[in-house]
Amino acid sequence: MRARIVLFGITLAFLFIYGAHSVTITVTNNCPYTIWPGVLTSPPQPQLSNTGFELASTASTSLDVPTPWIGRFWARTGCSTDGSGRFTCATADCGSGQVSCNGNGAVPPASLVEINSVANGGQDFYDISLVDGFNLPVSLAPQGGTGDCTAPSCAANVNAACPEELQVKGSDGGVISCKSACIAFGEDQYCCTGNYNTPETCPPTNYSMFFKSQCPQAYSYPFDDPTSLFSCFGGPNYSITFCP
Ligand SMILES: *[C@@H]1O[C@H](CO)[C@@H](O)[C@H](O)[C@H]1NC(C)=O
Ligand SMILES: *[C@@H]1O[C@H](CO)[C@@H](O)[C@H](O)[C@H]1NC(C)=O
Numbered sequence: 001m002r003a004r005i006v007l008f009g010i011t012l013a014f015l016f017i018y019g020a021h022s023v024t025i026t027v028t029n030n031c032p033y034t035i036w037p038g039v040l041t042s043p044p045q046p047q048l049s050n051t052g053f054e055l056a057s058t059a060s061t062s063l064d065v066p067t068p069w070i071g072r073f074w075a076r077t078g079c080s081t082d083g084s085g086r087f088t089c090a091t092a093d094c095g096s097g098q099v100s101c102n103g104n105g106a107v108p109p110a111s112l113v114e115i116n117s118v119a120n121g122g123q124d125f126y127d128i129s130l131v132d133g134f135n136l137p138v139s140l141a142p143q144g145g146t147g148d149c150t151a152p153s154c155a156a157n158v159n160a161a162c163p164e165e166l167q168v169k170g171s172d173g174g175v176i177s178c179k180s181a182c183i184a185f186g187e188d189q190y191c192c193t194g195n196y197n198t199p200e201t202c203p204p205t206n207y208s209m210f211f212k213s214q215c216p217q218a219y220s221y222p223f224d225d226p227t228s229l230f231s232c233f234g235g236p237n238y239s240i241t242f243c244p
Helices: 002-018 181-185 206-214
Strands: 022-029 036-041 060-066 069-081 087-091 112-117 123-129 138-143 167-169 175-178 230-233 237-242
Touching (some): 022 069, 060 069, 112 138
Parallel strands (some): 022 237
Antiparallel strands (some): 036 069, 069 087, 069 112, 112 123, 123 230, 167 175
């Protein structure tokens, strides 16, 4: 008992000295329809208690995220529960059969928000990525940090401009998402794999340039860092808006 009290005291002192850091990530749905955001935490950190949730049009949800944290957010669209109780989505499904994604990522195509939030007010990195394609517009804004802290936005309706060979169509025949060339063709030159695995050997392609023209602040291919990766100091909170 005594040892436990001492241990508790030490833990409190540790938290007091080093800080129990967390950041608030707020997700807002500005789309005129319901979406189901998903959250995937990268190892070694455990998944958050909330790995997926429903978000009605104009609603917001805030998550308290312990730092350091590396992970991604996306949003599923066109979701429903079938007769056997299985939850599935027309875009960016996570294959869990539930609203919670439970450690599963999005099945591409999916517009991704990636956040690397460090502890103790160091340098965060964050981006919007269309490397796995696009399903809906999204923006990301750090709040309360210092430094560059650019708020990237991918507001274009990429689906409306998607080249035929990259289109994913819904049951009504409309384009519901747009594959990246890597997802559509799986070739090294588009995925920057194999002999194309360096920035020098994997330049932009006509397909990545299509995504870049639509969303200049988002990753259009894996080595798009110079115009797509942003940073901010001081442990900012983040605001993610779908259909900004
Ligand atoms: C983040 O939001 C929390 C409230 O949710 C606030 O206490 C904190 O000061 C904010 N952090 C920054 C860096 O603005
Ligand atoms: C990209 O180039 C390929 C051949 O190099 C061509 O078949 C395709 O139509 C082009 N796509 C776009 C969107 O320009």
